[in-house]
Amino acid sequence: MSDFESTVDYTALPKSKLIECFHTAISAHANFFQLWQDAVRNRFDADSADSLSASVYPNLDRLEGNLEAVFYEELNFLWSIMPNLSHMLTFARYDASLLPTTLDRSLNLDDLSNEALVLLWNTSTLTYVMQTGRWVDTITTRYDQRTALQLEKEVWVDRGGAEEDLRYGLIAAGAETGDVRTLLRGFQLAPGEVGLVDAEFELENANHGWITHRRCPAHERFRDENRERLENCCVICVIAMRLSGEMVDGRIRCRAASLPPHREESDHACRWEYWLE
Secondary structure (H helix, E strand, O other): OOOOOOOOOHHHOOHHHHHHHHHHHHHHHHHHHHHHHHHHHHHOOHHHHHHHHHHHOOOOOOOOOOHHHHHHHHHHHHHHOHHHHHHHOOOOOOOHHHOOOOOOOOOOHHHOOHHHHHHHHHHHHHHHHOHHHHHHHHHHHHOOHHHHHHHHHHHHHHOOHHHHHHHHHHHHHOOOOOOHHHHHHHHOOOHHHHOOOEEEEEEEEOOEEEEEEEEOHHHHHHOOOOHHHHHHHHHHHHHHHHHHHHHHOOOEEEEEEEOOOOOOOOOOOEEEEEEEO
């Protein structure tokens, strides 16, 4: 990735890089699990936190707390229902023949084609990020939405979930500090960015660029039925996108150029401008 590409052909990446990205998604899943554990244990008593965890991860006790095993079970479940969720894939093409019917730790990654690895990686990014929805839904049912949204913001912002996600991408792209070009390259490999939203990247020069989220699951799910939950997601993004730029260089500034609700029909969910001050 020596030259910036607005649209990355992920199937053209080296197989070793795609395998690395898949393993990164497993690590991201475990880290995100721990962030939520810490947040709920800090907010509630230990018994309540354990009860919540058992509801969000019903396989956790059976798998004796083995987070990699939990990840693979969740990955396999998501793959089993992917025919109904293929619209959520952001950079991969769904083709049931590319991957085995069952995805578990016996999967030989070296035997997979690049196209299959891209599909596996995209499915794994969804496995990682979709934890947050389960936590919010569970806490809302058990307590109330206000508490759930406060904890979601705490996990992504105060406890560094968003920054950690970008860090995965920056490491995969080969540089953690630099300019706006460095930042956008990192976003292009960050599992919670390209794996969740349909992102489009524009680089005017090394110090000025744009990210457009063409689709966003929160925007699509909540814009007509739960405005408070959508607004909470947008607030998280406003803070996290700014922090992301500052991670790469403290002089990088971020402006939300377009956010929902949109006055008129829009071809995107949100748009962000980055520049080096």
